[in-house]
Amino acid sequence: MRIDILTVVPELLTSPLNESILKRAQAKGLVEIVVHNIRDYTLDKHRQVDDYPFGGEAGMVMKPEPIFRCIESLQAERTYDEIIYTSPDGITYNQGEANRLSTLENIIILCGHYKGIDYRVREHLITREISIGDYVLTGGELAAAIIADSVIRIIPGAIGDESSALTDSFQDGLLAPPVYTRPADFRGWKVPEVLLSGNFKEIAKWQEQQAIDRTEKLRPDLL
Ligand code: ADE
Numbered sequence: 756m757r758i759d760i761l762t763v764v765p766e767l768l769t770s771p772l773n774e775s776i777l778k779r780a781q782a783k784g785l786v787e788i789v790v791h792n793i794r795d796y797t798l799d800k801h802r803q804v805d806d807y808p809f810g811g812e813a814g815m816v817m818k819p820e821p822i823f824r825c826i827e828s829l830q831a832e833r834t835y836d837e838i839i840y841t842s843p844d845g846i847t848y849n850q851g852e853a854n855r856l857s858t859l860e861n862i863i864i865l866c867g868h869y870k871g872i873d874y875r876v877r878e879h880l881i882t883r884e885i886s887i888g889d890y891v892l893t894g895g896e897l898a899a900a901i902i903a904d905s906v907i908r909i910i911p912g913a914i915g916d917e918s919s920a921l922t923d924s925f926q927d928g929l930l931a932p933p934v935y936t937r938p939a940d941f942r943g944w945k946v947p948e949v950l951l952s953g954n955f956k957e958i959a960k961w962q963e964q965q966a967i968d969r970t971e972k973l974r975p976d977l978l
Contacts, residue, residue, distance in 0.1 A: 756859065756910060757787045759829055760899050761822065762866040763804050765790045771900035780913040788903065796821035796828075805869050814870030822876050826863060838863045838882045839902070840872070841895030845884030848898075850925035852885070853905040864902060866895030928977055932965035 760768060768790050771777070780786050794802045797820075805815040826838065836859040846852070856862060865872070865881065877884070887898045907913055909920045924931040935946040949961045970977050 756785070756857070756906075757789070757833070757861045758903055758906070759835075759861075759863045760788065760790045760866065760903070761793050761825055761863065762790065762894075762896055762899070763793050763817070763868050764866075764894060764896055765792045767894070767896035768900055771897075772903060776913055777904060777907055780907050780910065783912060785910050785912055786907050791825055791829075793817075793821050793825060796825040808870060812870070816870050817868060817872040817876075819873040819876050822865065822872065823880065826865075826880055829863060833861050835861045835863050838865065838880055840865045840867060840877060840881040840884045841887070841898035841902070842867050842871070842884050843886045843889070843891050845886040847889070848885050848887050848902065848905075850905075850923075853902070854909065856902070857906045857909045864895075864899040866899050868894040925977075927966075928970075929966040930969045930974060930977070932962040932969065 762768060772788050772790070773781075777786075777788075781788060793804050797803060803818065804821055805817050808814065808816045829835070837856065839862060841864060865876070885898070885902060887901050892898060914920050920926070922931065935950060939946045939951060947961070949957050952958070
């Protein structure tokens with residue numbers, strides 16, 4: 756899979772995309788992430804990426820030309836399955852969307868900034884607008900990092916223990932059951948007996964019931 760991310764602040768993406776599991780997934784060749792500085796696609800002396808909005812509202816708007824130039828140069832190289840714009844106006848991101856995106860070959864994520872992007876980009880280039888929740892960030896970079904992270908970790912081979920991605924919260928529409936490690940008794944708080952029993956059938960039954968109970972209690976909307 757290849758993910759191209761367009762931003763005016765590439766530094767914001769450096770660390771989230773280059774540590775831990777995402778770093779290893781790239782080293783293993785499971786994913787290629789290419790970050791593009793939109794400023795590199797300007798043609799003017801001041802490398803201007805934003806301008807005042809028509810209509811006189813406050814704030815700046817990202818100009819269409821450098822974004823079109825960047826995306827069209829990428830499209831000349833390969834076909835993209837989805838061109839995503841991160842925006843609070845988008846569909847709310849969830850595990851189902853992460854699963855769907857992880858099956859695609861090439862995606863572009865355009866990070867919004869300032870007051871937004873010229874609407875013609877959204878009308879004529881963008882195929883999907885994604886919000887990571889009903890709150891407003893200073894820019895779309897953190898949203899893009901969250902999308903990339905959640906997509907890459909479920910690519911087969913990205914996580915050491917393949918089954919662990921499938922037992923995540925939300926993968927089966929339920930919250931994950933509680934997990935414990937040693938010591939079995941910490942300050943008198945004991946790990947549930949069944950987990951120490953070695954009876955894997957009983958353990959699986961307990962975990963499933965815990966997942967259902969926790970979902971009913973904490974996120975009944977998921978059921
Ligand atoms: N940009 C600003 N706020 C955002 C949000 N909630 N989701 C995605 N991109 C954003």
